[in-house]
Amino acid sequence: MPARTFIEAIRDTLIDEMRRDESIIVLGEDVGKKGGVFLATDGLWAEFGDDRVIDTPLTESMIVGASIGAAVNGLRPVAEIQFADFIFPAFNQLVSEAARMRYRSNNGYSVPMVVRAPYGGGVHGALYHSQSVEAFFTHVPGLKVVVPSTPYDARGLLRASIRDDDPVLFFEHKKMYRSVRGDVPDTDYVVPLGKAAVTHPGSQMTVIAYGLMAHYALEAADTVAEEDISVEVIDLRTLRPLDKETVLESVRKTGKCLIVYEDNRFGGYGAEVAAIVAEEAFDYLDGPVTRIAGPDVPGVPYNHVLEDWFMVSPEKIATGIRTLAAY
Amino acid sequence: MAVAKGRDTSLGAAVGLTDADLVEMYRYVALARALDERMWILNRAGRIPFVISGQGHEGAQVGIAWAFQRGHDWIAPFYRSIATCLTFGMSPRDIMTAQYATANDPSSGGRQMPGHYGSHEHNLVSVSSPVATQLLHAVGIALAAKIRKSGQVAMTSMGEGSSNQGDVHEGLNFAAIHKLPFVFVVENNGYAISVPAAMQLSVADVAERAAGYGIPGVVVDGADVLACYAAARDAVARARAGEGPSLIEAKVTRLTGHSSDDQQTKYRSEEELAAEKVRDPLPVFRSRLVEAGVLTPEIEERLAAEIKAAVEDATDYAEAQPDPDPATATRYVYAEDVD
Numbered sequence: 001m002p003a004r005t006f007i008e009a010i011r012d013t014l015i016d017e018m019r020r021d022e023s024i025i026v027l028g029e030d031v032g033k034k035g036g037v038f039l040a041t042d043g044l045w046a047e048f049g050d051d052r053v054i055d056t057p058l059t060e061s062m063i064v065g066a067s068i069g070a071a072v073n074g075l076r077p078v079a080e081i082q083f084a085d086f087i088f089p090a091f092n093q094l095v096s097e098a099a100r101m102r103y104r105s106n107n108g109y110s111v112p113m114v115v116r117a118p119y120g121g122g123v124h125g126a127l128y129h130s131q132s133v134e135a136f137f138t139h140v141p142g143l144k145v146v147v148p149s150t151p152y153d154a155r156g157l158l159r160a161s162i163r164d165d166d167p168v169l170f171f172e173h174k175k176m177y178r179s180v181r182g183d184v185p186d187t188d189y190v191v192p193l194g195k196a197a198v199t200h201p202g203s204q205m206t207v208i209a210y211g212l213m214a215h216y217a218l219e220a221a222d223t224v225a226e227e228d229i230s231v232e233v234i235d236l237r238t239l240r241p242l243d244k245e246t247v248l249e250s251v252r253k254t255g256k257c258l259i260v261y262e263d264n265r266f267g268g269y270g271a272e273v274a275a276i277v278a279e280e281a282f283d284y285l286d287g288p289v290t291r292i293a294g295p296d297v298p299g300v301p302y303n304h305v306l307e308d309w310f311m312v313s314p315e316k317i318a319t320g321i322r323t324l325a326a327y
Numbered sequence: 328m329a330v331a332k333g334r335d336t337s338l339g340a341a342v343g344l345t346d347a348d349l350v351e352m353y354r355y356v357a358l359a360r361a362l363d364e365r366m367w368i369l370n371r372a373g374r375i376p377f378v379i380s381g382q383g384h385e386g387a388q389v390g391i392a393w394a395f396q397r398g399h400d401w402i403a404p405f406y407r408s409i410a411t412c413l414t415f416g417m418s419p420r421d422i423m424t425a426q427y428a429t430a431n432d433p434s435s436g437g438r439q440m441p442g443h444y445g446s447h448e449h450n451l452v453s454v455s456s457p458v459a460t461q462l463l464h465a466v467g468i469a470l471a472a473k474i475r476k477s478g479q480v481a482m483t484s485m486g487e488g489s490s491n492q493g494d495v496h497e498g499l500n501f502a503a504i505h506k507l508p509f510v511f512v513v514e515n516n517g518y519a520i521s522v523p524a525a526m527q528l529s530v531a532d533v534a535e536r537a538a539g540y541g542i543p544g545v546v547v548d549g550a551d552v553l554a555c556y557a558a559a560r561d562a563v564a565r566a567r568a569g570e571g572p573s574l575i576e577a578k579v580t581r582l583t584g585h586s587s588d589d590q591q592t593k594y595r596s597e598e599e600l601a602a603e604k605v606r607d608p609l610p611v612f613r614s615r616l617v618e619a620g621v622l623t624p625e626i627e628e629r630l631a632a633e634i635k636a637a638v639e640d641a642t643d644y645a646e647a648q649p650d651p652d653p654a655t656a657t658r659y660v661y662a663e664d665v666d
Contacts, residue, residue: 025474051474057504062463062497069467072452073401074475077467089493096457097464105445105453106436107659141660165662 004184007177009151010040010116012184013158014078018048021076024162027054028063028080028116037082038118038177064090064115068098068167071113076162084119084171085131098167099142112165114158120173120212120262122311127299130307132211132263137169138240138272144168144193145239149214151182153237156191164193173212180215196243198250202232205256205325208247208273210236213260213312220317229325239269247273248281255286258324262312265293287327292320338619342557344393346621352389352552353616354630359385359410360609361634362419365642366426366441370587374646375426378587379442384514385410386608387547387577388484390555391512394563395482401468403452403461403483406442407514411484416449419641429648430655437651459485459492462511466498469507469572480566482559484512487576488519490533499572503540506571510562513574514549516581521594537574549579550608553615580606 004012018024026041026048032055035042045053056063060081067077081087087094094115101109121130138145146161146168148154154172161168199214200221209217214235221231232250236243251257257277259270274289292312294300300310339349363382370378381388388410395402397416404411409422421433425444428437434444434453445453452464465483472479489495490513502509513533517524530536537544543565547554555577562573580603584591592600605611616622 057497057500059497059501061494062466062501065460065463065494065498066467066470066501069403069452069464069469069481070471070474071467072464073468073471073477073479073481075471092457093460093463093494096455097460100455101453102659102661104435104439104443104455105447106432106434106438107663108433108435108445108447109453110662144661 001183001185003181004151005178006151006154006172006180007038007040009154009184010158010172011042013155014041014044015047017159017162018044018052023074024076024078025052025054025070026078026080027056027067029056029058029082031055031080036080038174040116041080060086060089061093064093064098067113067115068093068101068111071111072109076112078114078116078162081115081117083129084117084133085128087117087133091136094137094143094167094169095140099140102166103142110165111167113167114161114170115167116170116172118174118177119171120175121300121307122175122212124302124304124307125300126302130300132261132294134171134239135263135267135269138269142166143240145171146193146237147171147173147211147239148237149176149211149235151180151184153191155184156189157193157237160190160193163190168193171211175212176215191237193238194241194243195238196234196236196246198232198246199235200231200233202230202254204230204254205258205321206232206234206247206250206254207258207260207317207321208234208236208270209260210239211262213262216312216314216317217260219314220321223314223318224321224325227322229321231321242273244276244280247277251277251281252284255284256324256327257285257289258292258320259290260292260312260317262294264296265291266296268293287324290320290324292317336619336621338553338615338621342553342560344553344556348393349616349621350626350630352393353612353622354634355389355410355414356385356552356609356612357630358419358634358637359389359413361638362422362641363409365638367583367587369426369642375441377441378426379406380583380586381407381409383516383580383582383607384549386552386612387514387549387555387579389414390552391482391484391559391575391577393556394559395480398450400479401450401452401465401481403465403468403481404444404454405458405461405485405489406454407486408444408454408484412444412446412451415451417444417446417451419637420644421446423641423645424648427645427648428650429645430651431648458489459494461485462498463494466502466507466509469502469509470505472508473505478567480508480510480563482510482512484514486519487513487515487517487524487533488522488527491527499540499542499574502572503542506569508566508569509572510559510566511572511574513576514579515576516579518581518585520585520589532576534574534576542572542574544574544576546576546578549577550606550611552608552612579608582607
């Protein structure tokens, strides 16, 4: 079973899917000859040509809006937004159009489309190359939101997303592109959307995370294990639809719940998870549902000292675990 | 979409249409008007809560839509596109059930406000309320048509106010770069709700902006149905030949308020409104057809009876249809798996 980096898993999957289904096209800024600023689409243009790998002008709304139209007329577009930070010009097309097309047409239309975007901080990207934007979109019925954390899941979830008949936002933490490696089978496996994974079994506390934070949560779980704190880590993998069953089953077992996310704390995705746990597992709770999240400033600052201050780290998570464990 | 051949006068022949085509086009203009007028009566009678109208736009809509191939080409319409949707295959019942938001309203099953038409069966893209978003959908449809070599042409239409949105710039630029089979129609009625075109546009004609994309931009009189048809026919031919997009600006008039919730005398003078009546495409087209001998008293009588019956039927039908069941309101957020 070959080991792949996170970005290799994404690139290989795009190539495999495009070979399998000629209705798949890729479009975005610099995705062609250059192969994307992170090289996620490297080699696609050479193999699939101008018609199926399209360098667009700097027009995020057009990238998404034209993808909606192409999907309506029989294609399966995989659009790339160069950085998640730049997705906001396309917000109207995603929220008012892609998300609502099926509902507002009473199932007359569907939009089978994937929008990939690198997100996340810790890469010296400052305010506009570091954002976590998932909460804006997980709020919207009609959209699916996927955040893989391993090369295996990236491949299986990207396949599922491309084959899905609804619009999927696929957020890839850019710090993981080359730093995370893992085994990726060459088989045609799919990781279904809406299924979380228990990545570290434990008994005293449930730690819920996704993306880069799913790795940091595992590191923190290993650290506190040496202090005899047994933590169960859940990697959500898909944020919408949320795998409530896996979350609630774990919290009902452990009695404590810590939610980790990199985005600003206030109104972040973890707030919804906390509300669900409080409403549906209240009788099992043995401590306050707690969040470890980014601070409420308008962006990740550039200077490395400031960036470290912003970022959630394994150490900060371990501290949160100790505090909740002692409750 | 030429219909049966018959005795052809020079009026239609000048643009390659038969007399039967002209009569059928007139029927769509008159049918759209009659349905529209009925909608206002139903609104004022308290039967339906909201109307957004196409009165004054029908001539341009029918003339332009006539140049596209029904069931093959695509149209992303807007909220005044009643005549466009009728010409492209929706029925009076389809239009009227949308006013009543019935369970079987084919546009949305009663989920959308009236005026937000759409039909996958007829290649009419579902309309939303944020304006100009649909231009990008039509561009994407045209992109898919080019990639799939389907020979389809995609059209979108909107008002001159909507044409100021950023999506229009992004989409025209992309369509022009890739020479997509795309036609952009601006139905310029001079007002964006209450704001006159002079406060919306820095140029006299939206069509001037076509030069910025290196594509043809033409202005046509929206009351001249055949001129609208000819402009669209040329744009469609150009698109199908792989020569790229075109912009058509039809100067139309808005004979009603923006919607049933608008009182346009607050911002338009009685004199202006009276003067605009001469630009009403329905009597203009009718006179032309009568003068050319295409529209005889017998034909007119037949059409009037047909249209009256169609409007009555559509109203009675829509009145009798059930509301959607609230139990269905959670359906079709996502694709439903076959269980």
